[in-house]
Amino acid sequence: MNPSLLRSPWPWFSALALALLGVFVVYPLLYIFTASFFGDGGSGWVQLMHDGRSLAAICNTLVLACVVTLCSTLIGVPLAYVSARFRFRGKLLITLLPLITLVIPEVVTAQTWLMILGNNGVITRFLKGHGIFLPSFYGWFGLITSMSFIYYTYVYIGTVAAIGKFDAQLEEAAQSLGTAPVRSRFHVMLPVIRPAILASALLVFTMVVGNFAISTILGHNVPLLSVAIYQAAVAEGASNLTMQSTLASTSVLIVMGLLFVNRRIIARGRYEIVQGRGAKPQPLKGGQGVVVSAAAGFVVAISLLPLLTIAVGAFTLSRGPVMRWGEWTLDNMARVFITAPGPLVNSILYAGIATLISVAFSTLVSYLVVKKPNLVTPLIDYVSAIPLALSGTVLGVGLLASFNGGFLSLTGTSTIIVLAYVIRRMPFGMRNGQAILHNIPNSIEEASISLGSPPFRTFLRVVLPMMLPAVASAAILTWTTTVSELSASLLVYSGGRETLPIQIFRLIDSGLMAYASAYGLVLVAVILLPVVIATTVFKVDLFGSK
Amino acid sequence: MGIAISNLSVRYGAETVISGLSLDIPQGCFFTLLGPSGCGKTTLLRTIAGFAPASGGQIRFGGRDVTELPPHKRAIGMVFQDYALFPDKTVADNVAYGLRARGEKGEGVERKVKAALERVGLGHLLSRHPAALSGGQRQRVALARALVIKPTVLLMDEPLSNLDAKLRVQIRETIIELQREANITTVFVTHDQEEALSMSDLIGVMNKGKVEQLGTPQQIYATPRTGYVADFVGAANRTEVAVRSTSAGIVELEVAGSRLLATDALEGPAEHGILVLRPEDLKISSAPAAGLQSLPAIIRGRQYLGARTSYSVECAGGLALNAELHGAGHDAFLPGASVYLGFDPAAARVIRS
Numbered sequence: 001m002n003p004s005l006l007r008s009p010w011p012w013f014s015a016l017a018l019a020l021l022g023v024f025v026v027y028p029l030l031y032i033f034t035a036s037f038f039g040d041g042g043s044g045w046v047q048l049m050h051d052g053r054s055l056a057a058i059c060n061t062l063v064l065a066c067v068v069t070l071c072s073t074l075i076g077v078p079l080a081y082v083s084a085r086f087r088f089r090g091k092l093l094i095t096l097l098p099l100i101t102l103v104i105p106e107v108v109t110a111q112t113w114l115m116i117l118g119n120n121g122v123i124t125r126f127l128k129g130h131g132i133f134l135p136s137f138y139g140w141f142g143l144i145t146s147m148s149f150i151y152y153t154y155v156y157i158g159t160v161a162a163i164g165k166f167d168a169q170l171e172e173a174a175q176s177l178g179t180a181p182v183r184s185r186f187h188v189m190l191p192v193i194r195p196a197i198l199a200s201a202l203l204v205f206t207m208v209v210g211n212f213a214i215s216t217i218l219g220h221n222v223p224l225l226s227v228a229i230y231q232a233a234v235a236e237g238a239s240n241l242t243m244q245s246t247l248a249s250t251s252v253l254i255v256m257g258l259l260f261v262n263r264r265i266i267a268r269g270r271y272e273i274v275q276g277r278g279a280k281p282q283p284l285k286g287g288q289g290v291v292v293s294a295a296a297g298f299v300v301a302i303s304l305l306p307l308l309t310i311a312v313g314a315f316t317l318s319r320g321p322v323m324r325w326g327e328w329t330l331d332n333m334a335r336v337f338i339t340a341p342g343p344l345v346n347s348i349l350y351a352g353i354a355t356l357i358s359v360a361f362s363t364l365v366s367y368l369v370v371k372k373p374n375l376v377t378p379l380i381d382y383v384s385a386i387p388l389a390l391s392g393t394v395l396g397v398g399l400l401a402s403f404n405g406g407f408l409s410l411t412g413t414s415t416i417i418v419l420a421y422v423i424r425r426m427p428f429g430m431r432n433g434q435a436i437l438h439n440i441p442n443s444i445e446e447a448s449i450s451l452g453s454p455p456f457r458t459f460l461r462v463v464l465p466m467m468l469p470a471v472a473s474a475a476i477l478t479w480t481t482t483v484s485e486l487s488a489s490l491l492v493y494s495g496g497r498e499t500l501p502i503q504i505f506r507l508i509d510s511g512l513m514a515y516a517s518a519y520g521l522v523l524v525a526v527i528l529l530p531v532v533i534a535t536t537v538f539k540v541d542l543f544g545s546k
Numbered sequence: 547m548g549i550a551i552s553n554l555s556v557r558y559g560a561e562t563v564i565s566g567l568s569l570d571i572p573q574g575c576f577f578t579l580l581g582p583s584g585c586g587k588t589t590l591l592r593t594i595a596g597f598a599p600a601s602g603g604q605i606r607f608g609g610r611d612v613t614e615l616p617p618h619k620r621a622i623g624m625v626f627q628d629y630a631l632f633p634d635k636t637v638a639d640n641v642a643y644g645l646r647a648r649g650e651k652g653e654g655v656e657r658k659v660k661a662a663l664e665r666v667g668l669g670h671l672l673s674r675h676p677a678a679l680s681g682g683q684r685q686r687v688a689l690a691r692a693l694v695i696k697p698t699v700l701l702m703d704e705p706l707s708n709l710d711a712k713l714r715v716q717i718r719e720t721i722i723e724l725q726r727e728a729n730i731t732t733v734f735v736t737h738d739q740e741e742a743l744s745m746s747d748l749i750g751v752m753n754k755g756k757v758e759q760l761g762t763p764q765q766i767y768a769t770p771r772t773g774y775v776a777d778f779v780g781a782a783n784r785t786e787v788a789v790r791s792t793s794a795g796i797v798e799l800e801v802a803g804s805r806l807l808a809t810d811a812l813e814g815p816a817e818h819g820i821l822v823l824r825p826e827d828l829k830i831s832s833a834p835a836a837g838l839q840s841l842p843a844i845i846r847g848r849q850y851l852g853a854r855t856s857y858s859v860e861c862a863g864g865l866a867l868n869a870e871l872h873g874a875g876h877d878a879f880l881p882g883a884s885v886y887l888g889f890d891p892a893a894a895r896v897i898r899s
């Protein structure tokens with residue numbers, strides 16, 4: 001290597017970044033993979049073939065993912081189409097959808113469904129009072145319903161963006177060539193937005209495979225992969241390293257396969273739309289308008305239901321698992337803030353530190369990858385995307401197994417929780433950082449250097465200020481997602497280090513819905529506060545840079 | 547400080563973009579790198595600046611070897627094609643940036659910034675942001691920013707290419723004035739020959755990573771040493787010819803069945819050469835002109851261009867040439883007309899093929 005290169009700070013930063021990624025991403029992954037092959041009872045893969053319950057869990061997970069993906073697409077695509085192409089009453093509410101998914105943690109959503117349709121749910125008890133017995137919400141029915149009504153938003157967001165970019169002129173051109181409107185829509189628009197739909201469907205699929213909160217709360221008698229991994233990892237006294245590693249590897253392989261499909265098949269079919277002059281939304285009137293408004297309103301109402309339920313539940317008196325609806329109290333909130341404020345403090349602390357680390361790391365490293373490429377930066381780029389293939393549960397298992405003693409013992413520390421947050425968020429931070437940097441021309445930096453400012457100071461004085469607005473919005477997104485993180489932290493946390501989602505999860509497990517609601521409401525407030533401050537006070541464009 | 551480049555080569559991976567290039571630019575000289583797209587002008591400029599590392603050879607600023615010096619220590623001023631103003635800083639802060647990077651503070655900085663901006667006629671825009679400036683104003687800010695630090699050399703990469711024609715001429719003058727005033731060695735990159743001819747003290751015509759000819763604008767235009775230079779600077783007629791004899795700087799040559807005389811620029815004995823004829827050196831008349839050598843010809847086409855007319859003419863033996871007439875009656879000839887094409891042997895040059 002050229003000696004003058006080593007005098008600049010970048011090669012050293014690259015080496016450091018690669019070392020960190022190697023220890024905290026590659027090593028745990030390899031640890032799991034190797035542990036799946038060697039164990040007390042022989043290879044985990046052989047064991048797996050004879051373990052009916054684990055095989056069922058894998059099967060169920062795939063079936064569930066297919067069904068939920070289908071349902072989400074069936075809800076999300078029509079909703080996207082009507083909201084992109086038409087104007088009708090209540091459309092504004094639909095544009096709030098992205099915010100809703102951002103704000104309501106899955107654990108809270110699952111809790112809400114239980115409070116409404118669970119064994120002690122409002123509707124269940126009401127109907128029971130009238131002699132009607134509902135089928136249990138636990139199991140397939142509950143899993144599919146609740147997941148579909150969360151994940152359709154991802155299909156919605158992806159499809160709306162694609163239709164928005166779709167050039168109305170293309171469609172007009174097809175019509176002017178003599179195709180009828182409906183056919184032209186199918187022939188011209190569908191191929192153009194199909195990649196976006198497929199990509200978001202695939203995203204939903206991977207999210208279902210990795211889903212832990214809903215799976216474990218509503219799954220009960222349906223064995224599912226991430227729940228099986230979790231149980232193998234925390235099994236009282238008999239934590240089975242081989243089996244948990246094998247199951248975790250299975251999850252990684254499934255998600256990697258899907259990412260591969262995405263890259264190979266879908267991304268290749270992505271059309272470049274040269275000029276995005278979106279079609280003007282047409283007003284919908286009369287019967288059509290009412291039907292569309294009602295349908296869209298219904299979907300949005302269900303998405304909003306969790307918020308309403310926990311807001312009421314947080315102030316409702318309870319006796320153990322029984323909610324005394326209509327009787328109000330402040331005791332639940334008092335518990336969150338006064339009697340047991342630990343989870344609130346922990347959440348803010350851990351997520352705050354993780355956000356700082358994550359933003360600093362991804363900003364610096366994406367700068368290296370984009371602006372200071374060398375031999376190792378492509379590797380850094382590649383490795384930093386690996387966490388995309390790790391569900392929270394898998395990551396938790398990996399960290400737990402790798403840093404339990406050995407050369408770096410982190411078990412039982414707060415560090416391992418923060419680490420889990422940072423790693424889960426890294427691919428998104430990197431993608432965001434790279435997108436921003438591609439928009440900053442190299443000449444800006446060279447101008448600064450030519451004026452006598454050394455490279456690292458140039459980065460701080462010139463590049464960083466230009467990245468700041470986008471970095472701020474990335475920081476907020478990181479905050480919202482880490483504050484509500486459950487699946488990885490649930491595995492690596494230790495007594496006294498509960499976060500809000502962990503506390504809520506444990507309260508739901510004990511059936512204490514009123515307390516859970518209070519913690520849930522506070523959690524939503526903690527998530528929302530920076531979002532509100534950023535968008536109103538600092539005018540940060542959150543969704544533009546996602 | 548002058549710039550001395552010796553035996554420089556620059557590689558991008560396996561591709562050698564510049565090889566064995568040597569160049570001497572005297573102190574205070576306005577030097578222009580002229581050449582077609584992709585010939586390595588930007589690469590050479592960036593190597594001088596230090597942004598593209600040299601893979602061999604040496605660069606000296608006023609005798610001091612800077613080949614291994616990182617760019618921020620070379621005390622250069624640089625003006626970029628896209629101006630590269632810092633979008634989040636005001637005009638004043640943009641200009642002050644280099645001074646502050648040198649550790650200057652307080653009132654001195656303010657005074658210098660104000661003076662520099664007033665010098666380019668922008669004293670009233672101190673607190674604007676670059677987004678709120680016109681293209682020409684941005685260009686001036688970029689110039690002020692590069693010059694306020696009193697660099698040892700000024701490097702400019704096609705700084706005028708984003709401006710419209712009128713503004714380009716205006717800013718050209720500003721650049722020249724500022725450069726003369728500061729007496730600063732300047733390397734200016736362009737592929738616009740008019741810009742190069744009008745601004746430079748010295749021009750280096752580049753081709754495929756080499757400087758093909760180095761000279762004053764007059765030398766480059768009037769006495770191109772290669773066919774490539776002749777063609778790139780001013781559209782010249784170039785024709786393969788056979789050399790019959792040479793004596794006392796005059797070549798007797800044969801082309802398309804005619805024997806003609808031309809100036810010897812062959813730089814040594816040769817049997818073949820290229821006859822270079824500028825279109826504006828060719829005269830058209832209805833009868834052979836006195837004192838010029840004449841060829842019978844037919845007008846094949848013409849383009850009326852206002853102050854001049856451009857003709858395509860076919861001489862006996864099928865030789866096709868372009869001629870350009872100025873002055874009264876320059877549009878007098880019509881396609882199909884039989885005419886005589888005349889030129890002075892002093893204006894026709896034969897160069898090595």
Ligand SMILES: Nc1ncnc2c1ncn2[C@@H]1O[C@H](COP(=O)(O)OP(=O)(O)OP(=O)(O)O)[C@@H](O)[C@H]1O
Pocket residue numbers: 558561563581582583584585586587588589590737
């Ligand atoms: N970063 C790079 N990596 C690899 N090759 C490069 C790089 N930059 C330039 N080149 C190649 O080097 C050659 C010279 O490029 P250069 O930018 O110096 O041309 P130029 O004379 O400035 O052209 P233009 O007038 O179009 O700006 C080109 O063939 C180009 O493809």
Ligand SMILES: [Mg+2]
Pocket residue numbers: 587588589703
């Ligand atoms: Mg160039």
